Amino acid sequence: MRNKILLAEDETTLSTIISETLEDEGYEVIAVTNGVDGLEAFRSEHPDMIIADVMMPRMDGFEMARHIRNADPDVPLIFLTALSSISDIETGFDIGADDYLKKPFKMRELILRIRALLKRRNVSGIREEALEKNEITIGEYIFDAIGNKLTHGSHVLELSRIEAMILLFLINHKGITVRSSELMEFVWQHDDYYNRNSLHGYIHKLRKHLRHDPNISIINLRGIGYRLAITT
Known part of the structure; x- marks a missing residue:
């Protein structure tokens, strides 16, 4: 929309x-x-x-x-x-x-x-939802955006603050390709070569965290950015 x-x-x-x-x-x-x-x-x-x-x-x-x-x-x-x-x-x-x-x-x-401004409003809206519900559903997972926790079944995984921020941003733009520069500005307020490498590493870790639901994927559009896709 x-x-x-x-x-x-x-x-x-x-x-x-x-x-x-x-x-x-x-x-x-x-x-x-x-x-x-x-x-x-x-x-x-x-x-x-x-x-x-x-x-x-x-x-x-x-x-x-x-x-x-x-x-x-x-x-x-x-x-x-x-x-x-x-x-x-x-x-x-x-x-x-x-x-x-x-x-x-x-x-x-x-x-x-x-x-x-729209990015700030959208992310704020998701955080308010998380505060009210204390959870955001992603496929088979439950994401606590306030406590930085990702739950699958009985297994609870503690995410780092940066992992949680990246995941929150991707959820907020689910199904939409977000530019790497947008993610870096959101997380580090700066887009540079070192942050780009760090971002790639964190995306790799998030893929591992989400691997238990085959319907979830973080797609890399080379040279552009990433997209969180959830199929049903």
Whole structure:
């Protein structure tokens, strides 16, 4: 399922460029040109992320964000604006912005920030599920993402913190190929040659840990990354 992004931007040309670029990246975009329509779209479409200009007609981005934050304190929110004073930036973050991008900006920078925020939200969601249930089911296994434990039948295996982080990330993107660089940034906050070798070693260990269920596999797409596949 594609992540749904609500884009509230009254500059038609910029809105079109952002929408087309994000759709090319695989996102679904709902584009509106003012805060009133943005708030209505938020309530009806339940987007996974909000990107909002600040200076918009009918209702500005700050006011729209206040209403959204009252309804959902966790949905990722990025402000796009030409306003550059420290007080404006402080206002945005006080309202609950996760990020603040000044115009003009590079589309690649926006895409990277979107990916980072959605990744953080998705992983956080799985951790909350683990806290409530204290377990995540993976085929024949039960994974305790908080206690770093993997259970198969009566056998309980203690995972290292890094093994647990990698497994959690793969579960969160089950069936999707994740780039090695994304995994390294998530685990070590850095992508380099040494971490790449370490990642390969940890993947090898996780495959051994999961070998008792033949329906589970961690597929290596050479030069790209890994995919957790579970067949039934």
